[in-house]
Amino acid sequence: MTYPQELEAWWLAVAGRTLRLRDPKAVAQRLAETAGKLSDAFTVSRAKNFAGGYAAPLTVAAYGNYFFPQTYIRTQFTVGELLNFRGWTPPNPLRILDLGGGAGAALIAAVDLIVKKFPGMRFEAAVVDQSATALKLHRQLTRSERKRHLFKSVTVSADLTKPAAWQLTAPQDLIIASFSLGEAFFQQPDAAVRDWLAQVRRQLSVSGVLVILEPALKETAERLERLRDFVANAAARDWHIWGPCLHEKPCPLLAGQKHWCHEVRRWPVPPTVNRVNDKLRRSVWDLKHSFLILGKTPPPLTLTNDADIDKKARCVRLLTPIVSGHGKLLLSGCNADGEHAEYDILKRQLAKPDEKKLATLKRGDLGTLSAVKKLGGPRQYRLTSPDFTVSDA
Ligand SMILES: C[S@@+](CC[C@H](N)C(=O)[O-])C[C@H]1O[C@@H](n2cnc3c(N)ncnc32)[C@H](O)[C@@H]1O
Structure with missing residues (x-):
């Protein structure tokens, strides 16, 4: 723009x-x-x-x-x-x-x-x-x-x-x-x-x-x-x-x-x-x-529908850019389940090109993470794949 x-x-x-x-x-x-x-x-x-x-x-x-x-x-x-x-x-x-x-x-x-x-x-x-x-x-x-x-x-x-x-x-x-x-x-x-x-x-x-x-x-x-x-x-x-x-x-x-x-x-x-x-x-x-x-009417396009419980944690608007932590990359976002959630991904599981791609994500990006699993803490998830399909906004 x-x-x-x-x-x-x-x-x-x-x-x-x-x-x-x-x-x-x-x-x-x-x-x-x-x-x-x-x-x-x-x-x-x-x-x-x-x-x-x-x-x-x-x-x-x-x-x-x-x-x-x-x-x-x-x-x-x-x-x-x-x-x-x-x-x-x-x-x-x-x-x-x-x-x-x-x-x-x-x-x-x-x-x-x-x-x-x-x-x-x-x-x-x-x-x-x-x-x-x-x-x-x-x-x-x-x-x-x-x-x-x-x-x-x-x-x-x-x-x-x-x-x-x-x-x-x-x-x-x-x-x-x-x-x-x-x-x-x-x-x-x-x-x-x-x-x-x-x-x-x-x-x-x-x-x-x-x-x-x-x-x-x-x-x-x-x-x-x-x-x-x-x-x-x-x-x-x-x-x-x-x-x-x-x-x-x-x-x-x-x-x-x-x-x-x-x-x-x-x-x-x-x-x-x-x-x-x-x-x-x-x-x-x-x-x-x-x-x-x-x-006045619902938006024509949504990332999820009500039945799509699993996808709700994967659809997210980023609230921070990716931050590098101890052995992990961290990101936080507001997901389609109404959670302010924390996501991480282990660096050892990441190939360099994937790490570089994740580093380009910006605050405000909207999209779908391809796979996450719930961790023990509240609203905490781990990415089990680095793929994040960013929607064209
Ligand atoms: C910060 S400027 C923003 C101008 C433009 N919308 C922008 O985003 O660049 C605020 C504008 O709101 C107008 N404004 C503030 N209060 C208003 C009111 N009660 N009725 C009409 N215009 C108002 C001001 O005259 C001014 O043009």
Whole structure:
């Protein structure tokens, strides 16, 4: 997954005009401080009112050059899972809504990915945001750069927490809220988000899907885990969990309180992000986020079915990369039986090529282990074969 050069060039030009500078290096250096402040506002020092923060031209330029690319790739990882791992087939035309979409990074990323898999797909797109500046940029961006991708998007200046204000004229097939839900519901009780979820459901088409991306912080990830447990436990079964979980049992990570479910994904960092980061020195090569995908119907593709008890321990989403231990390789994952399980494999049983292959596994990889046996401890398994078929996500 790579960030398109034309988007990078477009945002660099926006920053150049704002700063009255031409040299990309000088532009990036000048953006670093503002990008750092924004990064803190999204994560460690989450402020009560983020709203005003998006209006200043320098902030917009820093966001577009540093965060827009990150949202783009994060969204493609997540929507990729929806299309490839879960086998979601979007209807044509596809109605897609980006909530708190800002300049529309998530929308554009989803459109680019869907068009790749379904050439000829047409889109009826909308972005809802409270920032007029961001929406204006989205309009400019879609006018100048995205013509070839055939979508026209409507911008709606509204509060994302109030679906009645979104001015929708038809049910939506895909709703994305990227790094906006936590901001809009900052310090509000979970019950407020649950009420919102019920209202969002009414805005979705029969086979509609909701994708939420949030920062990878314990606080934000656990809020998604609680929301997920709420829908999994609801008697009405209004929603089905399409990701990140392979099961609909209670979230084992939330129960354990020690780890929280989030992704850490490597990406090819675009030059401008690298240049801004030269000064910032954040770990920008690892994209970190948490996510939740909910569908109104069950996902078309699952790795197991209910009768498949043995397979449930073998179907796993990795929560860590492989770690080398004493005489063993170790990995941990959330399996289709709802367990946060530990798996090991004895090094002496491994040929070098198999060991090398296992070492390439990444956190977030989804797949099926070919053979495991249960060990004495709770949720502990030993791989009796090194084969792990990773699903295309
Ligand atoms: C961190 S930015 C994320 C932008 C974009 N979705 C992304 O992932 O790059 C949060 C966005 O949510 C918007 N936002 C926050 N609270 C909102 C609310 N109550 N109603 C509408 N938009 C909101 C902000 O204006 C901002 O554009």
